[in-house]
Amino acid sequence: MSSATPGTLPEPAVRTILALAFAEDAPYGDITSNTLIPAGAAAEAFLVAREAGVFSGGQVFALAMTLTDPDITVELRVSDGTRFDAGAVLARVYGPARAVLTAERVALNLTQRMSAIATTTAEYVRLVAGTRARVVDTRKTTPGLRVLERYAVRCGGGNNHRFSLSDAVLAKDNHLAVLTGGRRDLLTAALSGVRDQLPHTVHFEVEVDRLDQIEPVLAAGVDTIMLDNFSLADLARGVHQVAGRALVEASGNVNLHTVADIAATGVDIISVGALTHSVRALDLGLDIRLEVPAAPALTNGAGSAAAATVSGAMR
16 A cells, blocks of 8 residues: 555544534534433444545544544544555544444445545546646535545545635636736736735636737746646647746646647646546445443342344445
8 A cells, every 4th residue: 555645634623624524413402312222322433435535534533533523533544645456444443332323324425535636646647647737636626625625636646726715816718807807018018017016925827718918928927827628739839838947837628538638748737626526525434333232220139131233334
């Protein structure tokens, strides 16, 4: 098994996401578990992979459990960024059964999605191996979950684009249309004026959709030029034309069938919206054993009943 080094997730952000998730899923408690499950029952559960993939979300899974009840303990069996096979046990959970059952769906939903993103990203990264291209995500993320989804991309060996609109200047076609009034002859001067306003620490990227836009944009001193929806031949021409004067990003029509050919044109960056907007949740399940406490001793002196055990797979 190989593993990536995705860094860490900010715990306050994870706690905020989980608080919102539980407020949605159990606003007044879990009436099913509280009705059906004895108050003293304990549960041992295992997070099991139904299919192969790359793990992401261990911290989220563990916090979902322990925030529901601090008496729950979670043992993570694999680290984020680790590849696993179908049938692998990814984590063990033990604690009050009601709380485990209450946390189960939120914990699984987030971990399944994060692991799906990591798994998909890893496949894109594998396909561009040996080229100079970096696979990066986009802002096409689930509202409220960007910090988790961007982290999952890193677990899969990918890289992050700007996190938000506040982090960098990325002038796209609509920005340029408003900025120049549609006049191509004003493009360099308009972008140079923008460059002059920016602190030296702010990255400046501009999107183009034609080869003849490259020189006017480069003349403004941009840091990255995005070649949007270019053919493979025009991507190669664009990389040759830029000739190292800026980073070259390819965007549009990127999928698992095209990414290797796009990387072979020599681009520096390939942005892939599909890493976060089109993934199918990875199939992970929580297999659980409920340990029901023994019945109280009968008044006629009969012995107490033995603890019962119930096994099953959570859905």
